[in-house]
Amino acid sequence: MLQVREGRLQVLLWERARKPFLGAWSLPGGYLEPGETLEQSIRGHLAQKVDVRELAHLEQLETLSDPKRNPLEWELATAYLGLVPADLDPVVPEDTRWHPVSRLPELAYDHRAIVLAGRERLRAKLSYTNIAFALAQPVFTISELRELYVAALGHEVSATNLQRVLLRRGVLEATGERREPGRAGGRPAACYRFRSRRLEITDQFAVLRPPG
Amino acid sequence: MLQVREGRLQVLLWERARKPFLGAWSLPGGYLEPGETLEQSIRGHLAQKVDVRELAHLEQLETLSDPKRNPLEWELATAYLGLVPADLDPVVPEDTRWHPVSRLPELAYDHRAIVLAGRERLRAKLSYTNIAFALAQPVFTISELRELYVAALGHEVSATNLQRVLLRRGVLEATGERREPGRAGGRPAACYRFRSRRLEITDQFAVLRPPG
DNA sequence: GGTAGTTTTCGCCTATGGAGCGAAAACCTC
DNA sequence: GAGGTTTTCGCTCCATAGGCGAAAACTACC
Numbered sequence: 001m002l003q004v005r006e007g008r009l010q011v012l013l014w015e016r017a018r019k020p021f022l023g024a025w026s027l028p029g030g031y032l033e034p035g036e037t038l039e040q041s042i043r044g045h046l047a048q049k050v051d052v053r054e055l056a057h058l059e060q061l062e063t064l065s066d067p068k069r070n071p072l073e074w075e076l077a078t079a080y081l082g083l084v085p086a087d088l089d090p091v092v093p094e095d096t097r098w099h100p101v102s103r104l105p106e107l108a109y110d111h112r113a114i115v116l117a118g119r120e121r122l123r124a125k126l127s128y129t130n131i132a133f134a135l136a137q138p139v140f141t142i143s144e145l146r147e148l149y150v151a152a153l154g155h156e157v158s159a160t161n162l163q164r165v166l167l168r169r170g171v172l173e174a175t176g177e178r179r180e181p182g183r184a185g186g187r188p189a190a191c192y193r194f195r196s197r198r199l200e201i202t203d204q205f206a207v208l209r210p211p212g
Numbered sequence: 213m214l215q216v217r218e219g220r221l222q223v224l225l226w227e228r229a230r231k232p233f234l235g236a237w238s239l240p241g242g243y244l245e246p247g248e249t250l251e252q253s254i255r256g257h258l259a260q261k262v263d264v265r266e267l268a269h270l271e272q273l274e275t276l277s278d279p280k281r282n283p284l285e286w287e288l289a290t291a292y293l294g295l296v297p298a299d300l301d302p303v304v305p306e307d308t309r310w311h312p313v314s315r316l317p318e319l320a321y322d323h324r325a326i327v328l329a330g331r332e333r334l335r336a337k338l339s340y341t342n343i344a345f346a347l348a349q350p351v352f353t354i355s356e357l358r359e360l361y362v363a364a365l366g367h368e369v370s371a372t373n374l375q376r377v378l379l380r381r382g383v384l385e386a387t388g389e390r391r392e393p394g395r396a397g398g399r400p401a402a403c404y405r406f407r408s409r410r411l412e413i414t415d416q417f418a419v420l421r422p423p424g
Numbered sequence: 425g426g427t428a429g430t431t432t433t434c435g436c437c438t439a440t441g442g443a444g445c446g447a448a449a450a451c452c453t454c
Numbered sequence: 455g456a457g458g459t460t461t462t463c464g465c466t467c468c469a470t471a472g473g474c475g476a477a478a479a480c481t482a483c484c
Binding site: 353354355371372375393394396397398399400401402 | 458459460461462463
């Protein structure tokens, strides 16, 4: 589960109370029950940590099968990427905490690689999909959206470009409202929302597309 | 396993000799042995059908977990995409055959969806990676490469553009050799090869890239 | 009320990569 | 040598991204 908090991309980690890796930080999850879907299982286990209705997007990353990933027994795991909008602050139990992805502690299993793979997936999809809907609050200004992109991508993003690109692609639409300026003043910002809140791919940049 | 054969993208299918779906066409595969990696397992099961050294690329697609995907029992499956260069003609057993992806028979399980997902993955990666190295023979002309792209993408591709794009990206390099013209004559074509035969991503088209 | 400061937005320009098209190059056959 | 075929190159056009500065719209302070 990733979320942009305090201007940084963070991941929800759980301090293990079980072997193996007792006491180490690890990703939330658990065993698959017979007859269950992987996604059902993930949602069920996450529900023990947070209100899963706050999960705006969930997608499968990869299934890990290295026999040495668990030192005690042979165990497979399917990793998922979940995204939480920045305006929510889920209630989390005592033993879980948000950690900046750029400063991860030692993680159990292969979870460090999973987190980094999740960030890579997110970064890639920010470029050619509308996936930012799952990181953003329902209504936002371009500046707020820009901060999310900066946090997730890890580099500066021009608000000018961001607005132009997302509007031209038809990803965003203006709500017509305006945001009150802060104490420092400034022109009131226009408010936008994502036209769709389901993952959609921009094929604008599909190279070698059909002629015509 | 996908390969471009006779100008069409084809998939290797196996006529099932086991329940469930006895007699139906299905993707090659099998059960995972304890302590085994998924990739090891896949290669092992494919080895029973073809010479796996001919597999130029293998990547994980997705893990399927719908409890209804197998009517008899609860069973997960992890789908892989394998690519075979066009110049090879693997020896296959009696009960397997290549089928054009555009004209699939009824497939067992959710295998039809898997094959289509594999084709989509391939099509997407043809645009922003050098994945075509796994479909192409070691040395080829632009025309030959163009035919592979046409077969895999399902639409026309201009040889002019293909050459320019792949050369500019540094994906291809000229070998210096020339191909003898066919019976009809024509200018002898220059020969090329892929600079790398491992998957590499072209970030040329990463939108919203760092400024500067 | 005017001036300075802040933030957002818009317009203009440039750079880059993709696509189309026609000509030139290099070969064959007759 | 003429005509046909295939490949390759060069020129032009177009769409999108990116940079920069000015204008717009507001607050705060004098």
